[in-house]
Structure formats: C-alpha cells, structure tokens
Amino acid sequence: MVNDAGQLYTMEGIAAGLIMILTAYIVVSTTSIYTTGDTHIPDMQLEQLGSDVLAMMDTPDSNGGENQLVEFVQNNSSTEFAETFLRYCNAKTDGTRDNLHMSASVTYRENSEIKERPLVAVAPDETWTGRESAVRVTRWVQLDENASRRDDPYGPRARAVLVEVLLWRA
Amino acid sequence: MLSLDLLAGFTIFLLALIMVVSMVPGLLAGLESSSIDYDAVAYRTGVILVEDPGWPVYPPWESYNEDQKEEIIRMGLAISRDTPNILLSTKVEKFFNRTFFDDDDYRNKAIFGDIPYSYNFSLNISNPDGTYELKQTGSPMPPGYGYIRRVVKIKEPGVAEIDESFKDQYTISDPPGDEGSSTARNFTVRLDFSHLLDPAINPIYQIDPRTEPVNVTITDFGGYLNGTYENATLANVTFWKAGRDFPPVSLPWLSFSEEKPDSYTLYLDGDSHNLTPNTSVNSSISLVLKPAAISLFPLDQNSILDIRFNFDDDPPRTNITGTHLYDYNATNVTHLDLKTAVLEVAIW
Amino acid sequence: MARLNEEGQWIVLMGLLVAVALFFLALIVNQSALVGQTTSEAVLEFPKNDIRDLRSAIFDYIDAECNEEVEQDIIAISLERKNAVVSFSVGGPQDVQGHKMHPVSIHYNNGVTAYNETTHY
Numbered sequence: 001m002v003n004d005a006g007q008l009y010t011m012e013g014i015a016a017g018l019i020m021i022l023t024a025y026i027v028v029s030t031t032s033i034y035t036t037g038d039t040h041i042p043d044m045q046l047e048q049l050g051s052d053v054l055a056m057m058d059t060p061d062s063n064g065g066e067n068q069l070v071e072f073v074q075n076n077s078s079t080e081f082a083e084t085f086l087r088y089c090n091a092k093t094d095g096t097r098d099n100l101h102m103s104a105s106v107t108y109r110e111n112s113e114i115k116e117r118p119l120v121a122v123a124p125d126e127t128w129t130g131r132e133s134a135v136r137v138t139r140w141v142q143l144d145e146n147a148s149r150r151d152d153p154y155g156p157r158a159r160a161v162l163v164e165v166l167l168w169r170a
Numbered sequence: 171m172l173s174l175d176l177l178a179g180f181t182i183f184l185l186a187l188i189m190v191v192s193m194v195p196g197l198l199a200g201l202e203s204s205s206i207d208y209d210a211v212a213y214r215t216g217v218i219l220v221e222d223p224g225w226p227v228y229p230p231w232e233s234y235n236e237d238q239k240e241e242i243i244r245m246g247l248a249i250s251r252d253t254p255n256i257l258l259s260t261k262v263e264k265f266f267n268r269t270f271f272d273d274d275d276y277r278n279k280a281i282f283g284d285i286p287y288s289y290n291f292s293l294n295i296s297n298p299d300g301t302y303e304l305k306q307t308g309s310p311m312p313p314g315y316g317y318i319r320r321v322v323k324i325k326e327p328g329v330a331e332i333d334e335s336f337k338d339q340y341t342i343s344d345p346p347g348d349e350g351s352s353t354a355r356n357f358t359v360r361l362d363f364s365h366l367l368d369p370a371i372n373p374i375y376q377i378d379p380r381t382e383p384v385n386v387t388i389t390d391f392g393g394y395l396n397g398t399y400e401n402a403t404l405a406n407v408t409f410w411k412a413g414r415d416f417p418p419v420s421l422p423w424l425s426f427s428e429e430k431p432d433s434y435t436l437y438l439d440g441d442s443h444n445l446t447p448n449t450s451v452n453s454s455i456s457l458v459l460k461p462a463a464i465s466l467f468p469l470d471q472n473s474i475l476d477i478r479f480n481f482d483d484d485p486p487r488t489n490i491t492g493t494h495l496y497d498y499n500a501t502n503v504t505h506l507d508l509k510t511a512v513l514e515v516a517i518w
Numbered sequence: 519m520a521r522l523n524e525e526g527q528w529i530v531l532m533g534l535l536v537a538v539a540l541f542f543l544a545l546i547v548n549q550s551a552l553v554g555q556t557t558s559e560a561v562l563e564f565p566k567n568d569i570r571d572l573r574s575a576i577f578d579y580i581d582a583e584c585n586e587e588v589e590q591d592i593i594a595i596s597l598e599r600k601n602a603v604v605s606f607s608v609g610g611p612q613d614v615q616g617h618k619m620h621p622v623s624i625h626y627n628n629g630v631t632a633y634n635e636t637t638h639y
Contacts, residue, residue, distance in 0.1 A: 011531045015176070018538050019183060026190055041209045044561045045318055048213070051567035052255055052321040058574075059256070059323060061507035063375035063498070088321050091512045093292035093304060098319075107599050109591045114598040138568070138600065140575035140592070142582060158582055160575060160591040162599055173527050180534065213561065254570065369617050472616070 042169070043135050046100075050137035050167045053088040058139055073106060073119070073141050073163060076153055082120045085165065099170050106141075108154050108161040117153060119163070134168035208287075208316025212517040215281050216318040219291075220513060221254040222246030223381075224261070229465035230381045232264035235432045239270070245279045249381070250373050255322045256508070258382060262293065262324060266305040276307070287517050290315075295324055295511040308516070315518035323508040325374065327382040330359060330496050330503045334390040340492040341394060354405075355481040358493040359386050360412070364472045365497060377496070377503065379464050379475070384496065386477060388455040394490045401450035402487040404438060407457060408445075410476040411469065418476055421467050433463035455479065568600060569626055569633050576606050577639050580620055584608055602628040614638050 057069040072081040081104060090098040104120040145158035154161060224231045224246035231242040245265055247257040264270065271279075281287055290308030297303060332340070340357065361384065366377045388394075395402055410418035429435075429444045436443050437456040443449060457477065469475060481488050495502050572592075579588050589606075596604040609621040619638040626633040 008527065008531075011528075011535075012176075015531055015534050018535075019180070022187075022538070022541075023183070026187065044213065045209070047567075048216075048561075049319055049321065051571075055255055055567075055571075056321050056323055056510065059374065059508065061323070062505060063372065065507070088510065088512075091294070091296075091321070092319070093294040093306070093512050093514045095294070095302070107595055109594050112594075114595060138571070140571055140578075142575065142578045142588065144582065145585075158585045158588055160579065160588045160595070162595045164599065173530050176527075176530065176534075364616065369614075369619065 043133060046167055046169065047135045047137055049089060049100075050135060050165055051139075053085055054137055054139035054163065054165065056088060057084060058141070069139065069163065070141055070143065073161065074143055076119070078104075078120045085120075089167070100167060101170050102165055102167050104163060104165045106154075106161050106163055108159060110155075132168040132170070134166050136164055136166055138162055138164045208314075208517045209318070210316070211281065211283055211287060212316040212318045212515045215289075215517065216320050216513070216515045218244065218280060218282075219247050219265075219515065220257070220320045220322055221248055221251075223248050223250050223258075228380055229461050230261070232258075232261045233432065233460055233462035233465070235462075236270070239275070242275075242279055245271075245276075249325060249376075253373050255320065256374050257322050257324045257511070257513075259324050259326045260382060262305065266291075266293070266307050268307055271307075281517065283517075289518075290516040291514070293322075293511055293513045295509050297509060298507060311516045312518060315516045317517075318515050320513045320515075322511050322513055324511050325508055326506040327385060328377055328503040328505045329385040329387060330494060332386070332388045332494060334393040336494070337393050340490055340494070342489040342491050353482060353484045353486050355402075355486055355488055355490055357388075357479045357481075357490045358410075359477040359479075359496055360493050361475040361477075361496045363469060363474065367471050371498070374508070375498075375505070377498070379459070379461070381461055383461065384459040384464070384477075386455075386457045386459075386494075386496070388479075389453075391451060391453055391455060391488075394488050395452070396487050396489055399483075399487040401452035402481050403450050403483050404447050404455065405480045405482040406446040406448070407436065408478045408480065409467065410478060411467070412474040412476050414474075421475075430463075432460065433466075434459050563630060565602075565626075565628060565631055568602070568628075572596070572604065572626060573624065573635075576608075576622065576624060580608055580622065580639055600628065602626060612638070 054069065057072075058067060060067045068084060071077070072084070082102065085102055085104070086100065089100045089102070092098055101122075102120065103122045104118075106117045106119050108115055108117065139162070140160055141163055142160050143154060143158065145156065222244065225243040226241070231245060234242055245261075247261045247265060248254060249256050249258050276289060276291075277283065277286055280291075281289060288309055290306070290311050292304065292306040292308075295303040295305070342355075361379055363379070366379065391402075409421040411421050412418040429442060434445070435456075435458045436445060436447065437454070438447055438449055438451040439453050457479075459477065464475075467475065476493075479490075481490065497503065575592060579585070579592070582588065592606075593604050596602045604624075604626050606622065606624045611618040611620055621636065622639050623636045624634065
C-alpha cells in the first residue's frame with residue numbers, strides 16, 4: 001500500500017453512515033408502542049390456567065353428573081369453591097404446590113341493573129397490596145328455574161350469571 | 171484528531187442510545203432473557219396436546235403401529251376438536267410410550283420448532299381412590315425453561331362387563347326351544363353407530379368406536395355353563411354388519427388366525443388367543459376391539475356392528491344367547507368417571 | 519485530519535465496525551424472543567376462552583329451551599363486564615343427517631376481535 005489515506009476516509013464514511021442508520025432505526029422503532037413485554041407471559045400462563053380450571057369445574061365427571069361450578073354458585077358455597085379452584089390451580093405434576101391466590105365474584109342481572117355479589121373474598125391473612133399482577137378469568141354459569149331453591153341468592157327464575165375469578169401469584 | 175472526535179461523538183451517541191433503550195421498554199425485549207421464546211413454544215405445544223385430537227383422526231393416530239409411524243402428522247391428546255381439555259386415555263398411553271416415540275418424533279409431531287428444542291412433558295393423573303399416576307417423558311429441566319401448565323380431564327373408554335347378573339336375560343329358557351336343537355350357541359354384542367354417534371350426546375361422554383377401543387368382557391362365564399360341564403368351547407368370534415332393512419352380512423377380516431395386538435386382543439381365562447381359538451373357556455372372555463380394526467370395516471354413521479361369539483359343543487355345554495347392546499345404558503356399558511389431571515410442558 | 523498519525527485509528531474504526539456488526543447479529547438472534555413476546559400478547563389479546571365459553575353458554579341456553587331472560591342476561595352482562603357486543607339467534611329444529619338440530623348464529627365483537635359463527639346444535 002503506497003498511500004492509504006483515501007481508504008481511511010472511506011472507512012470513516014462507512015462508520016458515520018452506520019451510526020446514522022442506527023440512529024434512524026432507533027428513532028423509528030421508538031414510535032411503535034410496546035408495553036412492558038415481560039409481564040405478558042406470566043399473565044398469559046395464569047389466564048390460561050384459570051380458564052382451564054373454571055372449564056374443568058364446569059364439566060361433570062359423568063354424563064348427567066354433578067356440575068361443581070353450578071352447585072357452588074347456586075348454593076353460594078364460597079369455601080368449597082375456593083378450595084376446589086385452588087386445588088386444581090396449585091397442583092403440579094411433581095406433587096408440590098404452586099402458590100396462587102384468588103378471589104371471586106358473581107355478576108348477575110336484576111331487571112336492567114347489573115349487580116355483583118362477592119363469592120370468595122380475599123382471605124384476611126393474605127396481605128393484598130394491589131401491586132400483584134392479577135388476571136381475571138370468567139365463566140358463564142346457567143342456573144335452572146327452580147322455585148324450591150330458597151337459599152339461592154339469585155331469585156327463582158332461570159338465569160345466566162358470570163363467575164369472575166381474580167387470580168394472582170403471591 | 172479524528173480518533174478523539176470520533177470517540178467523543180461515539181461516547182455521546184452510546185450514552186444517548188442507552189438512555190433511549192432504557193426509556194423504551196420492549197424495544198430490545200429479551201436481549202437478556204431468551205426464555206420468552208421458550209414460553210411461547212411451550213404454550214403452543216400445550217395447545218396442540220390439550221385442544222387438538224391430532225392428525226390423522228380416522229383412524230386415530232394412536233392406533234398406528236411401528237410401520238405406519240411416519241404417517242402420524244400431529245400428536246394431539248384431546249377427544250375431538252370440540253372438546254378442549256378432555257383427553258382420551260388411549261392417546262395419553264401412546265403419547266408417553268417411550269419405546270414407540272423417540273426425541274425426533276416429539277419434536278416433529280408435537281413441538282414443531284425450527285430448532286431442536288429440549289422438552290419435558292409430564293402428566294399427573296389423580297385417580298378416584300386418591301392415588302396419583304405420573305407419566306413423564308423428556309430430560310431433566312435446567313433453569314430458565316419455558317413453561318405452561320394445563321388442567322385437564324381424562325376420559326377412559328367404557329367397558330361392557332357381562333357378569334352373572336345378566337344370566338337370566340342371556341340364557342335359553344329351559345327346556346330349549348327351536349334353538350336348542352342345534353349344537354351351536356352364539357352371543358352377540360351390538361353397536362348401533364347411529365345411536366352411539368347421536369350428536370345430541372355431548373362428545374365428552376360419547377362412545378365413539380372409531381376413536382376408542384370397544385371392550386367386551388364376560389366375567390363369571392361359569393354361571394352360563396350347562397349343568398355339570400366345567401367349560402365350553404369358543405369356536406370363533408365373527409363380525410357382522412347388520413342393517414335396519416337387511417339381514418346381517420358377515421364382514422371380511424384380514425386374518426382370523428393371527429394375533430394382532432394393534433387391532434384386537436382376545437383373552438380366554440387370561441390367556442391371549444386369536445379370533446378362532448377353538449379353546450375351552452370356563453371363567454372369563456375378554457375382547458378389546460381397537461379403532462385400527464374398526465377402521466377396516468366398511469361402516470358408516472348409520473351402520474350396526476355385531477360382534478358374535480360362537481360356541482360349539484356337542485352336546486351344547488352353554489346356553490348363552492341373546493344380544494347385548496353396547497350403548498349408553500349404564501347397566502350395559504360401565505363408564506368410568508372423568509379423572510382430573512395436570513399437564514406440564516417444559517421447553518428449553 | 520486523517521493524514522497525521524493515523525496508525526491507531528484503524529484499530530478504533532475496525533473495533534467500531536465489529537461492534538456494530540455484533541449489535542446487528544444480536545438483534546437478529548433475538549428476533550425469536552420478540553416473536554415470543556408478540557405471541558403472548560396475541561394470546562392475551564385474542565379472546566379464545568371467552569368465545570368458547572360464550573358458545574357453551576349459548577348451547578346451555580338452547581338446552582334450557584331458549585329462555586328469553588337468559589338471553590338478556592348474556593347480552594347485558596357481556597356488554598357490562600366484558601365490553602363485548604354479543605347477539606345470537608336460534609332457529610327451529612331442522613333435520614340434519616337424520617337428527618333434529620337447531621341452526622344457531624352467534625355474533626361477538628369486543629372492539630378488537632369480531633367473531634361470527636353459524637352452526638347447528
């Protein structure tokens with residue numbers, strides 16, 4: 001090489017060009033909106049798990065058998081609901097338990113009003129800070145018309161109610 | 171000097187870059203955690219296993235043997251595509267069969283990744299008696315694996331158990347009438363497809379012989395024997411297609427003299443036999459007809475399939491007769507309750 | 519500027535080029551990570567479980583002989599709690615392959631996802 005001064009200019013130009021392209025790329029990509037990515041995955045996993053559990057509680061074990069979810073909602077049995085839900089939710093294949101917590105409510109319609117009735121309250125020993133990343137899963141439940149069902153809080157007519165479960169990892 | 175200018179400028183640029191990056195979360199998401207991709211693959215694999223019946227459907231992939239393994243496209247465990255989270259026990263058994271499937275099969279037929287992911291599938295079934303049954307395949311999990319957990323229920327195929335309580339119903343009245351003059355005795359189990367596949371029945375509880383094995387078990391066979399005989403001879407088991415408008419026609423069978431555990435199993439007093447045993451039996455007869463065999467018959471959704479057990483002794487040693495309906499009557503076919511189970515998929 | 523004492527600048531420039539190249543390679547490698555992120559976003563965004571649940575609720579409603587109050591319940595609560603506009607209609611039984619079935623049409627729209635289905639139950 002006799003004189004490589006020109007080549008150095010070229011290199012400098014390339015470097016400057018790359019830096020400009022990089023800057024432009026970053027500026028452009030900042031305009032596309034991304035929300036916090038990492039929290040989506042645990043949310044997605046929790047939501048899927050919660051939906052599965054509600055669906056399985058809504059599936060009788062035999063044809064015409066007892067539907068756990070309907071029974072729990074109909075009889076307003078919050079302890080059994082929480083116990084069954086968490087038993088399904090926290091079960092892992094290696095036999096250990098996961099650490100998920102839940103609260104639940106039932107939404108129903110009374111004439112033109114939508115009312116909400118708590119089904120499972122947050123247990124008092126759990127300090128619910130409100131900072132937990134909770135997900136909400138829902139399931140429709142249909143209650144049959146049954147005039148003899150007097151302890152039913154939702155009245156005697158046939159109705160569809162929405163069970164909403166708030167699920168979070170402690 | 172250029173180096174100084176450049177370095178100063180580049181430093182400023184880098185500082186600005188770091189600020190921009192830190193201000194825009196998600197722009198370079200995952201630069202430090204590649205587990206995000208694993209979670210997505212685990213989710214996808216979980217959906218395939220739990221919400222999909224696999225491919226091919228008829229005959230179902232789990233009925234394929236070693237020679238046909240390449241024809242299995244996708245291993246899904248669900249009963250049908252309309253019943254997510256309800257798995258069929260025969261699919262589960264086949265899926266966790268490590269002598270049948272190897273690493274590449276799981277990667278190509280369940281995970282569908284571009285790169286050879288490592289995996290660990292585990293399923294913990296809780297039995298009604300409180301015990302647990304763990305099924306697992308794959309390697310031990312390192313830290314940082316992608317993960318999904320699904321709650322499922324497992325359906326067991328029904329069993330038509332014919333015990334002594336049916337004795338009066340399925341015995342020729344004594345003294346024998348016209349039938350008594352012949353030495354042949356036959357007992358029929360009838361599958362009416364139009365009744366079994368009635369769409370009004372929830373697919374979760376449906377008996378579908380096209381996807382699940384048909385199990386006919388005669389226990390207490392001794393109770394059906396005549397007088398002092400200690401056994402009777404089961405000549406053969408034949409299959410008939412009956413119609414509403416025409417008499418039953420015999421169905422061809424590839425081979426009656428060869429045992430085919432992929433298509434059927436026949437146990438007489440606990441010993442395995444082919445379909446023409448000509449062997450004496452005194453306590454139990456158990457026939458399991460698998461979907462691979464059903465798929466060989468020219469049957470449609472309105473067909474009636476008769477399974478006929480033919481006994482032949484001179485003089486007759488058993489007076490068993492009649493037609494047992496394989497249907498939704500809980501007395502005729504025993505259905506086990508669905509079992510709850512937890513499926514975990516780990517990918518890395 | 520580039521004429522004086524430029525031996526060290528080669529090294530600096532080459533280092534810069536290599537660093538930039540590495541940066542881009544890292545970006546490409548991590549495209550898969552972004553795919554994972556967008557997948558989980560898409561999963562959360564797409565109301566698969568809601569739609570399935572709605573379908574089964576409508577089939578339950580048909581089993582319970584199409585009580586009008588139940589229909590109102592489903593529509594009103596969907597709008598209030600799930601921000602979804604739901605409408606459905608069930609026709610009289612028709613003969614489908616020898617079985618009596620109801621034609622059902624379902625419409626669901628939560629502003630992001632619209633779902634329409636016509637089926638038989």
